Amino acid sequence: MASRIQAIRGMHDVLPPESGLWQYLEDRVRGVLQSYGYAQIRMPIVEITELFKRSIGEVTDIVEKEMYTFEDRNGDSLTLRPEGTASCVRAGIEHGFLHNQSVRLWYQGPMFRHERPQKGRYRQFHQIGVETFGMRGPDIDLEVILLTRGIWQALGLEGLTLQLNTLGTPDERAAYREHLVAYLQDHAQSLDEDSRRRLEGNPLRVLDSKNSEMQQVIADAPSLMQFLGEESRRHFATVCSGLDDCGVAYVVNPRLVRGLDYYTLTVFEWVTDQLGAQGTVCAGGRYDGLVEQLGGRPTPAVGFALGVERVVTLLRDSAVEQELDPLHAYLVVAGDAAVRPALLLAERLRDRVPGLRLLTHCGGGGLKSQFKKADRSGAICALVVGEDELASGRIGVKALRRESAQQNLSEDELVAFLQRQIVTRGEGVG
Numbered sequence: 001m002a003s004r005i006q007a008i009r010g011m012h013d014v015l016p017p018e019s020g021l022w023q024y025l026e027d028r029v030r031g032v033l034q035s036y037g038y039a040q041i042r043m044p045i046v047e048i049t050e051l052f053k054r055s056i057g058e059v060t061d062i063v064e065k066e067m068y069t070f071e072d073r074n075g076d077s078l079t080l081r082p083e084g085t086a087s088c089v090r091a092g093i094e095h096g097f098l099h100n101q102s103v104r105l106w107y108q109g110p111m112f113r114h115e116r117p118q119k120g121r122y123r124q125f126h127q128i129g130v131e132t133f134g135m136r137g138p139d140i141d142l143e144v145i146l147l148t149r150g151i152w153q154a155l156g157l158e159g160l161t162l163q164l165n166t167l168g169t170p171d172e173r174a175a176y177r178e179h180l181v182a183y184l185q186d187h188a189q190s191l192d193e194d195s196r197r198r199l200e201g202n203p204l205r206v207l208d209s210k211n212s213e214m215q216q217v218i219a220d221a222p223s224l225m226q227f228l229g230e231e232s233r234r235h236f237a238t239v240c241s242g243l244d245d246c247g248v249a250y251v252v253n254p255r256l257v258r259g260l261d262y263y264t265l266t267v268f269e270w271v272t273d274q275l276g277a278q279g280t281v282c283a284g285g286r287y288d289g290l291v292e293q294l295g296g297r298p299t300p301a302v303g304f305a306l307g308v309e310r311v312v313t314l315l316r317d318s319a320v321e322q323e324l325d326p327l328h329a330y331l332v333v334a335g336d337a338a339v340r341p342a343l344l345l346a347e348r349l350r351d352r353v354p355g356l357r358l359l360t361h362c363g364g365g366g367l368k369s370q371f372k373k374a375d376r377s378g379a380i381c382a383l384v385v386g387e388d389e390l391a392s393g394r395i396g397v398k399a400l401r402r403e404s405a406q407q408n409l410s411e412d413e414l415v416a417f418l419q420r421q422i423v424t425r426g427e428g429v430g
């Protein structure tokens with residue numbers, strides 16, 4: 001027997017009914033994004049490798065060891081995008097829609113990182129992200145965080161914690177960095193190998209280490225807060241007081257540094273303890289330097305991305321009753337003579353009843369087995385078209401989710417009946 005080909009490790013198929021949960025999430029999130037006036041952007045999945053090196057940072061885990069990079073047939077170095085921010089900025093500069101404008105965009109799609117797969121961590125995963133451009137004040141930081149809260153509310157998710165920090169300006173961070181490096185060098189014997197390596201290139205990331213033996217050194221390290229200037233402090237204080245006014249609870253976490261280099265000032269993460277080690281479901285912040293760094297004119301920016309797989313897991317485990325969309329009807333076709341009329345009826349019904357989800361039985365088989373399939377399909381009712389129905393011009397309707405006798409309806413009556421099902425979500429069947 002030929003060997004079986006399987007999906008690549010860390011890359012997953014999304015099968016029904018789980019895909020219904022994905023759609024539910026995507027629909028709800030899209031609704032929130034639209035209510036805040038955000039417009040969708042769709043970007044390519046593959047970009048020139050240089051884009052990610054210059055934005056995410058050469059000395060980050062992502063660029064150092066997680067990118068899917070390959071040479072295409074022309075010898076260009078290309079990379080499967082590990083995130084969406086860099087592409088969005090590239091698109092903004094390329095199409096000239098960033099300069100002197102306020103822009104609010106969102107995107108969704110697969111991202112690729114060659115990480116060690118585990119629960120909540122995949123090599124192909126999906127994000128829904130938001131990027132805003134051209135707004136310098138803290139009001140947009142606040143809006144973006146409120147939007148994320150709106151998403152949890154729309155999904156009925158509770159128990160997420162908002163962690164907040166500020167990374168200051170590049171100058172402030174440079175001053176801090178010097179002190180931090182000096183401190184860490186003094187404690188080099190307490191650092192693990194990874195952190196000693198990071199000391200040179202990316203010392204702030206040492207603070208993010210999960211190594212339990214290093215937690216004391218990290219706790220005693222100087223804090224960036226002490227190096228912030230007046231303006232950065234005010235920016236952060238305004239975001240915090242805005243959250244207070246809007247009733248959003250948060251925890252200031254001075255150790256929140258993020259794994260991508262482009263952030264300035266506000267950074268935030270929404271975390272949960274329900275997902276084990278991979279507890280961050282959504283993360284983002286301000287990145288005022290990135291547009292210029294990638295060759296555009298200086299443009300302030302704020303954004304975030306949520307991890308779809310992680311949020312889907314929370315939804316699956318939550319007690320919230322998701323309104324996944326069931327089929328309204330399963331059309332049972334009794335006998336060969338009914339096949340074509342049934343098909344035509346189904347086409348007419350879909351035209352006449354907007355929103356109708358109707359599955360027509362295909363592939364033959366007896367009534368009993370068709371009804372079994374109808375039942376398994378989750379449909380609210382079965383419609384029956386056979387010789388009798390063709391002769392009488394009436395269609396059989398049988399409720400599948402409760403006991404009741406079959407009714408025989410004219411096509412117009414059936415249309416009215418199905419319209420009622422859509423409004424009442426099946427409550428009216430019987």
Ligand code: HAM
Nearest residue numbers: 083085120121122125280281282283284303304305307
């Ligand atoms: P990030 O923190 O790298 O930020 O990723 C955002 C979210 O994507 C994470 O919080 C997590 O939920 C999800 N995620 C990341 N890696 C994986 C993985 N291997 N498997 C499953 N889920 C994962 C960014 O990507 C930034 N571009 C966010 C941003 C947008 N900042 C400003 N604008």
